[in-house]
Amino acid sequence: MSLLATISTVAVASYALLSSVHKSAQALYARRTDASLPPYDPVDTGALPSVDVIVPCFNEDPRTLAACLKSLASQDYPGRLQVYVVDDGSANVAAVAPVHGSYAYDPRFNVILLPSNVGKRKAQIAAIRRSFGDLVL
Template identity: 65%
Template sequence: MQAVYSLPTDVSLASHGLGGFDELPSVDVIVPSFNEDPRTLSECLASIAGQEYGGRLQVYLVDDGSENREALRLVHEAFARDPRFNILLLPQNVGKRKAQIAAIRRSAGDMVLNVDSDTILASDVIRKLVPKMQDAAVGAAMGQLTARNRNDSWLTRLIDMEYWLACNEERAAQARFGAVMCCCGPCVMYRR
């Protein structure tokens, strides 16, 4: 299992007014999930539910035909009680991208935040990503990623180092040339 945290950045809505928006934009969080450990998924969804964001927030959990759906049932039921959460149960596995598309088609928010089902967000991630999107030239913004189990082995330390390099060096170098090729999937926000 590879789990990551998305850590806070140094930007706040207070320092940017409302981040160039007349009002806070609505944010739809898309969480595709396939055969996720129930505890890991619950931690992910709880971190989304606990976001410190004053705008409208909707969450779309897409169970992509998980074989352990019965084990996940209690997690689905617990979060379905929150009116912000929408649980989509796909009848069979169609893959991460198609699961994301299924949720995006149902969503209507101004911003879409894709979050992997093993990602735990710091409580201010959405509040700090939204101002990054104030510039119309910015098509996506991502959180700083840190492997939660980074100290477990040499492999997890390498994974954590790769996240750091991807987030801080590669994307910064690409930005200097005006063409960031991609944002890391565990926590990335797009404008609709």
């Protein structure tokens, strides 16, 4: 057996031994859950940061955009959530108009229609200028 093979075998065996000792120590010192703890206290939503989500769009497939906005609408974030959908001068704005319209009465959603294509970064900036959240995604 070569020196390299011996070193490799020793290294793997040492790793296995250290890993076993580590896992055993974790199991030994893990705290048990106390059933007498008070019930879960809901999160104070005023203490959570407000979140603005920017969705830049350009010639998107209406089904894809609808799925994206549906996913955002179904989020369970207890803090304030705003969604800014920025259409960057799409040629298919008439095709996605029903998708935009389906969120017209949801106060969390804002649709920004840019008259011409200015590029993704400038479209994002247009939404950032309207946003006021603590976190912008």
